[in-house]
Amino acid sequence: MNILITGTSRGLGFQTALELSSREGCQVFALSRQKEGLDKLLKTALQKHKGAKIVPLHFDLEHGNFQDLFLEIKKHTSHLDILINNAASIVVKPFMDLTEDDFSKVYKLNVIRTASLIRLLVPLMERTNGPRAHIVNISSMGGFQGSMKFAGLSAYSSSKAALAGLTESLAEELKEKHISANCLCLGAIQTEMLNEAFPGYQAPLTPEEMALYVADFALNGSKYFNGKILPVSLSTP
Numbered sequence: 339m340n341i342l343i344t345g346t347s348r349g350l351g352f353q354t355a356l357e358l359s360s361r362e363g364c365q366v367f368a369l370s371r372q373k374e375g376l377d378k379l380l381k382t383a384l385q386k387h388k389g390a391k392i393v394p395l396h397f398d399l400e401h402g403n404f405q406d407l408f409l410e411i412k413k414h415t416s417h418l419d420i421l422i423n424n425a426a427s428i429v430v431k432p433f434m435d436l437t438e439d440d441f442s443k444v445y446k447l448n449v450i451r452t453a454s455l456i457r458l459l460v461p462l463m464e465r466t467n468g469p470r471a472h473i474v475n476i477s478s479m480g481g482f483q484g485s486m487k488f489a490g491l492s493a494y495s496s497s498k499a500a501l502a503g504l505t506e507s508l509a510e511e512l513k514e515k516h517i518s519a520n521c522l523c524l525g526a527i528q529t530e531m532l533n534e535a536f537p538g539y540q541a542p543l544t545p546e547e548m549a550l551y552v553a554d555f556a557l558n559g560s561k562y563f564n565g566k567i568l569p570v571s572l573s574t575p
């Protein structure tokens with residue numbers, strides 16, 4: 339099982355890569371900008387499970403050249419089973435202070451480049467039979483329609499809502515290729531992103547706890563769900 343996860347140098351992506359690399363028969367392609375984080379992931383994975391298979395992909399999703407990334411992946415495999423779009427950026431500012439550049443930065447990574455990555459990798463995921471491949475888009479409760487919203491997160495939350503909407507379209511367009519696409523709208527997790535955005539806020543879940551759920555969902559969810567936007571939250575109504 340070949341699994342590509344974006345944003346694996348820290349936080350939820352780090353823990354999800356760690357978890358999946360310890361599962362039998364899984365090879366994880368771990369994509370991030372920071373080499374130190376990827377080195378730490380590799381070291382920790384091998385400590386946890388001697389046979390852990392991780393291919394680090396040192397890549398900037400916002401500015402990197404996708405053809406180079408494709409060639410790098412193709413050196414290791416000609417097919418992917420799971421893509422977890424986890425990397426994201428956040429801007430915390432009152433709506434009236436946000437600039438077009440703020441919106442562009444957040445939308446570029448969270449929506450536009452994520453969509454480009456999906457287009458790049460669909461040819462490696464499509465199949466005619468057997469278990470369905472799975473695209474898991476990591477959104478937020480802030481991007482879930484009808485959820486409680488937090489002041490200062492309008493650019494981030496609306497980008498996450500766009501990612502959720504994109505998931506529904508992907509499910510329709512990719513169903514003949516035997517690829518399921520689902521979106522997890524996560525509640526708060528105690529990661530660096532949360533600490534930076536809301537210093538002092540106490541989340542109900544650790545990255546390790548949420549990673550267990552994401553890993554199991556990524557492995558099994560394509561059998562039961564397609565085009566679903568699922569709230570995964572203890573705290574947010």
Ligand SMILES: NC(=O)c1ccc[n+]([C@@H]2O[C@H](COP(=O)([O-])OP(=O)(O)OC[C@H]3O[C@@H](n4cnc5c(N)ncnc54)[C@H](OP(=O)(O)O)[C@@H]3O)[C@@H](O)[C@H]2O)c1
Pocket residue numbers: 344345346347348349350351352369370371372373375397398399400401423424425426427447476477478479523524525526527528529530531532541
């Ligand atoms: N934490 C929460 O409370 C919470 C709640 C709901 C949803 N989420 C979602 O869960 C996901 C993970 O969140 P997190 O809290 O773990 O975030 P995080 O601690 O900020 O980690 C984000 C990861 O994305 C990578 N990344 C950022 N920009 C990138 C780029 N241009 N190219 C490649 N990688 C990039 C970062 O690595 P590099 O810097 O090495 O590139 C990092 O590994 C995000 O989609 C977030 O929106 C989080």
